[in-house]
Amino acid sequence: MSAETSPDGSPQTGDAGPPATELDPEALKLFALKVWSYKMGEVVSLMIHLGDRLGLYRAMAGSGPLTGADLADRTGLDARLVEEWLLGQAAADLMTRHDDGRFELDAVSAALLADESGSVDFAAGAFQGGTPPEVVDALARSFDTGVGITYEEQGAVATAGLARMNAPRTRQTLVTEVLPAVDGLTERLTAGTRVVEIGCGGGVALATIAAAFPNSTFIGIDPSPTAVELARQQARVDSLTNVSFIEGFATDIDRATDDGPAGLVLAFDCLHDMPRPDRALAAVRDVLADDGILLVKEIRCTGDFDRDRRNPLLALLYGFSVTSCLQSALSEADGLGLGTVGLHGDRLTDMATAAGFGSVTQHDLGEPNNLYYDVRP
Numbered sequence: 023m024s025a026e027t028s029p030d031g032s033p034q035t036g037d038a039g040p041p042a043t044e045l046d047p048e049a050l051k052l053f054a055l056k057v058w059s060y061k062m063g064e065v066v067s068l069m070i071h072l073g074d075r076l077g078l079y080r081a082m083a084g085s086g087p088l089t090g091a092d093l094a095d096r097t098g099l100d101a102r103l104v105e106e107w108l109l110g111q112a113a114a115d116l117m118t119r120h121d122d123g124r125f126e127l128d129a130v131s132a133a134l135l136a137d138e139s140g141s142v143d144f145a146a147g148a149f150q151g152g153t154p155p156e157v158v159d160a161l162a163r164s165f166d167t168g169v170g171i172t173y174e175e176q177g178a179v180a181t182a183g184l185a186r187m188n189a190p191r192t193r194q195t196l197v198t199e200v201l202p203a204v205d206g207l208t209e210r211l212t213a214g215t216r217v218v219e220i221g222c223g224g225g226v227a228l229a230t231i232a233a234a235f236p237n238s239t240f241i242g243i244d245p246s247p248t249a250v251e252l253a254r255q256q257a258r259v260d261s262l263t264n265v266s267f268i269e270g271f272a273t274d275i276d277r278a279t280d281d282g283p284a285g286l287v288l289a290f291d292c293l294h295d296m297p298r299p300d301r302a303l304a305a306v307r308d309v310l311a312d313d314g315i316l317l318v319k320e321i322r323c324t325g326d327f328d329r330d331r332r333n334p335l336l337a338l339l340y341g342f343s344v345t346s347c348l349q350s351a352l353s354e355a356d357g358l359g360l361g362t363v364g365l366h367g368d369r370l371t372d373m374a375t376a377a378g379f380g381s382v383t384q385h386d387l388g389e390p391n392n393l394y395y396d397v398r399p
């Protein structure tokens with residue numbers, strides 16, 4: 023903790039800058055509104071979490087206009103609290119309040135907030151109800167020490183939230199849209215090949231492909247025991263017999279290829295989280311068959327802040343970075359510290375070339391936040 027803040031984050035000494043009287047009051051008001059809008063985002067996020075967790079959105083989806091009492095009846099929840107939650111949702115423009123005082127979730131809102139298996143944009147996994155105080159303390163400490171916290175240290179709720187956040191799009195598009203975009207990949211998986219996923223997290227991607235290609239075998243690796251346990255549970259739920267998971271770093275990938283080289287390695291949304299993605303790529307190259315494929319999913323970014331600002335959610339990505347991705351990327355003393363928006367196409371190409379790969383082909387499949395790269399020896 024730095025000298026200027028107390029353990030709860032409140033200021034201890036205060037050179038707060040020039041006195042407010044010298045500042046334009048209108049500019050101050052406008053700026054205050056901007057700052058408070060972020061506080062509003064924080065509490066509305068918690069309301070979204072409650073709406074998902076308590077089944078409120080699902081109870082409203084397709085039901086037409088409802089009163090608070092109707093919704094309380096349908097969900098078995100307290101009518102007064104439900105009414106207040108509804109008013110807050112209407113104030114946040116997440117649903118409509120009709121003139122007669124009834125509330126309605128329209129089809130677009132329902133797709134985003136209630137339809138986990140049918141909408142690629144379902145968001146509730148990202149709304150976990152806040153960051154545990156001990157994790158916030160660890161984040162603050164990292165600014166003093168320069169050493170970040172791993173995904174495991176970010177907590178089980180974050181691990182489960184991340185898996186759930188990525189699941190809808192993965193389940194709906196990985197086999198039907200992403201894999202067919204890579205030349206020859208679907209045919210190879212159909213015939214049967216050895217697949218390893220590094221940084222597999224909760225295992226949704228691997229489980230999804232394993233279910234579609236029973237002739238291939240799949241091994242997921244992740245250093246987080248919580249993520250690996252979640253991935254094993256997922257495989258059990260999906261009754262998969264061709265997939266297994268081991269705890270380990272990407273550089274331990276040789277432990278997954280005892281039986282021969284890998285035909286396909288997946289690195290989904292994880293290279294920028296690794297302290298040493300350069301070493302991970304070199305380890306992958308060592309175990310990949312000469313005609314093998316490394317399929318990388320990375321964040322859509324350019325390496326140029328002004329161009330990246332075209333993304334209206336760029337501040338969200340930097341927030342994810344400071345609280346999660348960059349933390350992980352700095353969790354070892356010699357970490358390169360790429361972070362969420364740190365691995366753009368040119369940098370990946372340079373790193374892959376240095377690791378001994380011969381070609382990197384980018385695939386833009388129109389996903390708002392991701393690009394794919396087909397990396398070959």
Ligand SMILES: C[S@@+](CC[C@H](N)C(=O)[O-])C[C@H]1O[C@@H](n2cnc3c(N)ncnc32)[C@H](O)[C@@H]1O
Pocket residue numbers: 173174184185188220221222223224225227243244245246249270271272273289290291292295296297298350
């Ligand atoms: C953002 S999550 C992505 C998880 C999953 N691939 C997905 O798409 O949902 C990043 C994952 O990378 C893992 N990770 C971090 N450092 C790693 C390393 N050195 N080797 C392998 N995995 C690592 C984390 O534990 C975490 O599960």
